Amino acid sequence: MSTHAPAPAPRPDLRARVLAAAANEPSPTRGRVLYTTAVLLAGGVAAAAAAFVSLGGMHAKGRPAELVVATALGWGVVAAVGTAIAFVRGRKGPLGRTRATLAVVALLSGPLLMAWAALWTARFPEAREPAGTLGIHLRCFATTLLFAGGPFVALGIARRGTDPVHPRTAGAALGAAAGAWGGVMIDLHCEISAELHVALAHVLPVAVLALAGALLGGRILGVRSS
Amino acid sequence: MTRYARGDDAAFAVVYDALAPRLYAFLLRQTRAVDRAEDVLQQTFLQMHRARGHFVPGAEVTPWAFAIARRLVIDRFRRGKREVLASPRADDEHGADSSRSGSEAVADGPRADDLVQAQELADAIRRELAKLPEGQRVAFELVKQEGLSLAEAAQVLGVTVTAVKLRAHRAYEALRLALGERVGHLEERGT
Numbered sequence: 001m002s003t004h005a006p007a008p009a010p011r012p013d014l015r016a017r018v019l020a021a022a023a024n025e026p027s028p029t030r031g032r033v034l035y036t037t038a039v040l041l042a043g044g045v046a047a048a049a050a051a052f053v054s055l056g057g058m059h060a061k062g063r064p065a066e067l068v069v070a071t072a073l074g075w076g077v078v079a080a081v082g083t084a085i086a087f088v089r090g091r092k093g094p095l096g097r098t099r100a101t102l103a104v105v106a107l108l109s110g111p112l113l114m115a116w117a118a119l120w121t122a123r124f125p126e127a128r129e130p131a132g133t134l135g136i137h138l139r140c141f142a143t144t145l146l147f148a149g150g151p152f153v154a155l156g157i158a159r160r161g162t163d164p165v166h167p168r169t170a171g172a173a174l175g176a177a178a179g180a181w182g183g184v185m186i187d188l189h190c191e192i193s194a195e196l197h198v199a200l201a202h203v204l205p206v207a208v209l210a211l212a213g214a215l216l217g218g219r220i221l222g223v224r225s226s
Numbered sequence: 227m228t229r230y231a232r233g234d235d236a237a238f239a240v241v242y243d244a245l246a247p248r249l250y251a252f253l254l255r256q257t258r259a260v261d262r263a264e265d266v267l268q269q270t271f272l273q274m275h276r277a278r279g280h281f282v283p284g285a286e287v288t289p290w291a292f293a294i295a296r297r298l299v300i301d302r303f304r305r306g307k308r309e310v311l312a313s314p315r316a317d318d319e320h321g322a323d324s325s326r327s328g329s330e331a332v333a334d335g336p337r338a339d340d341l342v343q344a345q346e347l348a349d350a351i352r353r354e355l356a357k358l359p360e361g362q363r364v365a366f367e368l369v370k371q372e373g374l375s376l377a378e379a380a381q382v383l384g385v386t387v388t389a390v391k392l393r394a395h396r397a398y399e400a401l402r403l404a405l406g407e408r409v410g411h412l413e414e415r416g417t
Contacts, residue, residue, distance in 0.1 A: 033279030093285035
C-alpha cells in the first residue's frame, strides 16, 4: 500500500471562480516588480545618503586613512553579503534561503562587524579616542538607526507579503543587513573608534534592527489569509 | 508560471490545471473538510496571482505553491477558523468522498475487505502522524503523501534537504514502531 491515496478533485466551478477573481484583481508582472524594487532600493539609498550628508558627512578626524578605509570596507562587505543573502532569492525560486542561513545573517552580522572593528582598532592604538559619554553613545546610536532606516524600510516594502516560509527570520536578516549599512555610514561619520562606543552606538543598532525585523516580519513579509 | 509572471495572463489557467489537484489533495489532508480546502485553495492561487511578479523565471513553482498553501492553513488555524485539527469525525466530507470512490472501485477490482483494511491503515497512520512533532509530521506528509521530492519539501519548509530527510525518516520510524509491519512496505523516498 502507498499513502498516495486518490483524492477527490476540486469542484469544476472553483476553477472558474479562481480565474475570474484573478482576472478582476490586477497584479504586477515580473518587470513591474523589478522596476518597483529598483525604485524602492534607490529611495532607501537616497534617504540614507541624504541623512549622511545633512549630518555633516564623513569625519575622519584623528583616524588614519588606512583605519577608516579598512573598517568601512570590511563593514561594507558584511552589509553587502548580508543583503545578498537576505534579499536576493536567486535561481532556486521565490522562497529564498533556508531559515538557518537567514538566522546566521541575523545573528552574526553584529559580532562580525564588532570583531572587524576591534581587529583594526587594535592595530592603531594611537587613534583611539576616549569612548565618550552616554549622551554621545545615544546620539550615535540614534544616528546609526537614522542611516539604516531608509534601507530597512525599502527592503521591507520590497519584500512585503512574499514570504510564506520564514517571514520572521527573513525580517531579522533584512534588519541586520540594513543595520550593517547604517553601521558603514556611522563608521565613516563618527571619529570615535573606542571599542565600547563602537559596540554600543555602531553595532548595537544592528541587533536592534534585527529584532525589529523579527517582530515586524510576520506582519509585513508574511503571507496571510484574507 | 514564468510566462504568467512575465504578463501572459492566459497562462494562469495552465498553472491552475497543473497544480490544483495536488494542492487540493494536500489541503484536504490538512483541513479535513471540502469547503475549507477549497477556500484555502482559492486563496493560494490568488496569493500566487498577487505575487507573480516575485516569481523567479525558471524556478520550481510546486514548492512555492505548497509553501503558500501550508502558510495559509497555519494562518487559518491560528485565527481559529479551523475547528478541529485531527479529529477522526472532522473529515466526514472527505470521508464521504473517499467512501464513494471506494464503492466505485469495488466494482472494478479490489475486494471490499482489502479496501476496509486500507482505510483502517490510512486512519491509523493519520492518528499516529498527529502525535508526531510538527516538523516530522509535515516532512513525512510532503514527501510520502504529497509526493514532493526532498529538495522541494526542503524549500517548502525552509530547511536543508538533510533536515527533511532526517525528519521524514524519524516520522517513518515512529510509524513503523507504532504500526509494525503494516507500514513496512512504505517505500522510503530518497533515503
